Amino acid sequence: MEAENNHARGTSLAAKISTDLRRELADGVFKPGDRLPSESALTREYSVSRTVVREAIAILRADGLVEARKGAGIFALETSEGKKQPFxxxxxxxxxxxxxxxxxxxxxxxxxxxxxxxxxxxxxxxxxxxxxxxxxxxxxxxxxxxxxxxxxxxxxxxxxxxxxxxxxxxxxxxxxxxxxxxxxxxxxxxxxxxxxxxxxxxxxxxxxxxxxxxxxxxxxxxxxxxxxxxxxxxxxxxxxxxxxxxxxx
Amino acid sequence: MEAENNHARGTSLAAKISTDLRRELADGVFKPGDRLPSESALTREYSVSRTVVREAIAILRADGLVEARKGAGIFALETSEGKKQPFxxxxxxxxxxxxxxxxxxxxxxxxxxxxxxxxxxxxxxxxxxxxxxxxxxxxxxxxxxxxxxxxxxxxxxxxxxxxxxxxxxxxxxxxxxxxxxxxxxxxxxxxxxxxxxxxxxxxxxxxxxxxxxxxxxxxxxxxxxxxxxxxxxxxxxxxxxxxxxxxxx
DNA sequence: GCATTGAACCTGTCTGGCATGTTATCGGTT
DNA sequence: AACCGATAACATGCCAGACAGGTTCAATGC
Incomplete structure (x- = not known):
């Protein structure tokens, strides 16, 4: 009965956060070189655990969209497919x-x-x-x-x-x-x-x-x-x- | 306290595991519908924490290579459309x-x-x-x-x-x-x-x-x-x- | 034979912690 | 006042353990 509110597609929390961030990257909210919110900031923002945040970031890293530097933060990379506005x-x-x-x-x-x-x-x-x-x-x-x-x-x-x-x-x-x-x-x-x-x-x-x-x-x-x-x-x-x-x- | 895992090379642990699994999927070690080793099995196999394993799986899920069913396991998906390569x-x-x-x-x-x-x-x-x-x-x-x-x-x-x-x-x-x-x-x-x-x-x-x-x-x-x-x-x-x-x- | 049940797994998520790298501030020295 | 080194605060990388659900399968009881 409660199957409808959750889990429509591969919708885990991590998937939602990663797609959110992916869109923000595509929209230019974070331009190449910018630092994204830290893991703990995202933890607070989405009210999820750090586990979830780290999975979301792992996806973006695997796609080459961001780069994580230990001690420094997570940084937007070049997208190579910035289709939207001509930045x-x-x-x-x-x-x-x-x-x-x-x-x-x-x-x-x-x-x-x-x-x-x-x-x-x-x-x-x-x-x-x-x-x-x-x-x-x-x-x-x-x-x-x-x-x-x-x-x-x-x-x-x-x-x-x-x-x-x-x-x-x-x-x-x-x-x-x-x-x-x-x-x-x-x-x-x-x-x-x-x-x-x-x-x-x-x-x-x-x-x-x-x-x-x-x-x-x-x-x-x-x-x-x-x-x-x-x-x-x-x-x-x-x-x-x-x-x-x-x-x- | 472990001097054992000193091999923190350029790639993260999660990246290594995900590429390993990706390769095995491409090689047909896991055919569509097959169940992959469970998270705890991978934890033991690679001697890493479940955090790392989950990040690796998250990457594969985001790429549509596997599907995780709660309670059941992780399953290889159809790679029918030219996902990977002629090699x-x-x-x-x-x-x-x-x-x-x-x-x-x-x-x-x-x-x-x-x-x-x-x-x-x-x-x-x-x-x-x-x-x-x-x-x-x-x-x-x-x-x-x-x-x-x-x-x-x-x-x-x-x-x-x-x-x-x-x-x-x-x-x-x-x-x-x-x-x-x-x-x-x-x-x-x-x-x-x-x-x-x-x-x-x-x-x-x-x-x-x-x-x-x-x-x-x-x-x-x-x-x-x-x-x-x-x-x-x-x-x-x-x-x-x-x-x-x-x-x- | 067949349905029920329950233990054993599984994934999803959370909490807390330690190690280590980076950064920026603060204090002392020149 | 300008420089410079120590250091505290913060960042990610990884780990350990826990609990809530869902799934599977075999033993149990009818």
Missing amino acids: KDLTTERISSVIELLELRTVFEVESAGLAASRRSAAQIEAILEAHHHVGECLAAGSPTRDADFELHLAIAEATQNRRFPEFLQLIRSGIIPRGELQGSAPGSRPKDYNLHLQEEHALIVDAIIEGNAEAARERMRAHLRGSLDRYKVLLRSRTLAPEDINLS | KDLTTERISSVIELLELRTVFEVESAGLAASRRSAAQIEAILEAHHHVGECLAAGSPTRDADFELHLAIAEATQNRRFPEFLQLIRSGIIPRGELQGSAPGSRPKDYNLHLQEEHALIVDAIIEGNAEAARERMRAHLRGSLDRYKVLLRSRTLAPEDINLS
């Missing part, structure tokens, strides 16, 4: 997140290109060329190149003959676009030479792979992704972009 | 999968060592040395080095100052070491010089990182993991080995 400052933090991921990706893609140059089969060369061509079509049509570009990189990863490489690439792709899901972007804001360089750099990589020149493939992929990082920084300065627009290629 | 089917796969994954890991760890040598902080050097020392203790005690070894590699990844690196290492760990949970195994099957080389190679890597010699760190890590691959192949040839014997380090 300019918080974009700077999510930049570092993207840059970190790009660094990780670069490590793999450089080696991926090298291995592909050493191991690629005839059919895989064909697939790479087709993907490369498809990127060109998208450029010509003025449509977004993000998907086609990814397909090209994926084709290269598959040419390593190591399934883990394409798997990894797909994995971090979802990391770049966590849960936004809203593409259909307006590509108009992108500089012209962005795309010019894109296709040109791709062509150099593809050639090296076809020729079986592993060292050149590595070097060109490295340059390509370095250029991607630079372009990303430039785009940041114009500030109009959503993360979904990031091509990173 | 999980590894246990049932062929040996080539392990080798494939090791190749991927090598790419990552080589660069990880190089970046660590360039960027490490004093505190991170300290953490690396401590982990290195801990491996030595395990060797001396004749206990399995698997966990300690991983901690060392993790400490190196953390010294890259790029959070994605330790994250990724934890991710692929489940692929390298399919099931955990039973140490205190019989280490007799492992060749003596296996462990001798292990500590020696680790020392070379650690030295290079401390000295800030990125190129040496890369080269030594590469040699280390190449040796790991060779040792793995030897083990394969020698016996039908259980996956948890694989150290790959």
Whole structure:
């Protein structure tokens, strides 16, 4: 009979507090670097035990939303998905997140290109060329190149003959676009030479792979992704972009 | 009053337990609907207080991985929708999968060592040395080095100052070491010089990182993991080995 | 055979405590 | 007055024990 007042969803006290705090973080009540109320303060505020408060904080820590420093307090971290109002400052933090991921990706893609140059089969060369061509079509049509570009990189990863490489690439792709899901972007804001360089750099990589020149493939992929990082920084300065627009290629 | 639990490493106890359980869930040790060990069982297993166990469970609940039913226990939930990754089917796969994954890991760890040598902080050097020392203790005690070894590699990844690196290492760990949970195994099957080389190679890597010699760190890590691959192949040839014997380090 | 009951577990929450790291104030020294 | 070191107050990390409910399952009684 009393089942209705309590326990509708996974509603424990800890869950309620953590979602409350999560919302406050998203709303900017606590900005990155701010100190949250101490555990004992939350204990009083919600009239619960410290056990409950600590569970709530543990959830937020696991999600990377806050950081607890012993003796000092609990501090808000960058959210990397501050979707609400354009708090300019918080974009700077999510930049570092993207840059970190790009660094990780670069490590793999450089080696991926090298291995592909050493191991690629005839059919895989064909697939790479087709993907490369498809990127060109998208450029010509003025449509977004993000998907086609990814397909090209994926084709290269598959040419390593190591399934883990394409798997990894797909994995971090979802990391770049966590849960936004809203593409259909307006590509108009992108500089012209962005795309010019894109296709040109791709062509150099593809050639090296076809020729079986592993060292050149590595070097060109490295340059390509370095250029991607630079372009990303430039785009940041114009500030109009959503993360979904990031091509990173 | 306990000098026993001195290992308060970078991650909290709750974080370690939650990632352990998360990995076991991903590995299928607990299939959907299965009951996990009770809180008191986990308390005994990890030698921690119930507070810590509850924080770990709270994290898993918040992620929708498990469900806690009062009076009944903690149950694994359906992970049907792409919660986790393409790295999980590894246990049932062929040996080539392990080798494939090791190749991927090598790419990552080589660069990880190089970046660590360039960027490490004093505190991170300290953490690396401590982990290195801990491996030595395990060797001396004749206990399995698997966990300690991983901690060392993790400490190196953390010294890259790029959070994605330790994250990724934890991710692929489940692929390298399919099931955990039973140490205190019989280490007799492992060749003596296996462990001798292990500590020696680790020392070379650690030295290079401390000295800030990125190129040496890369080269030594590469040699280390190449040796790991060779040792793995030897083990394969020698016996039908259980996956948890694989150290790959 | 079947329903009831009750002990043994389980999770949810609370209280209190100790260890240890951080911070800011206060007092003495220069 | 400016500097500086000791220190008290406060923070988190972790632990131990307790009690209130809910669940499970097997023994008991009919």
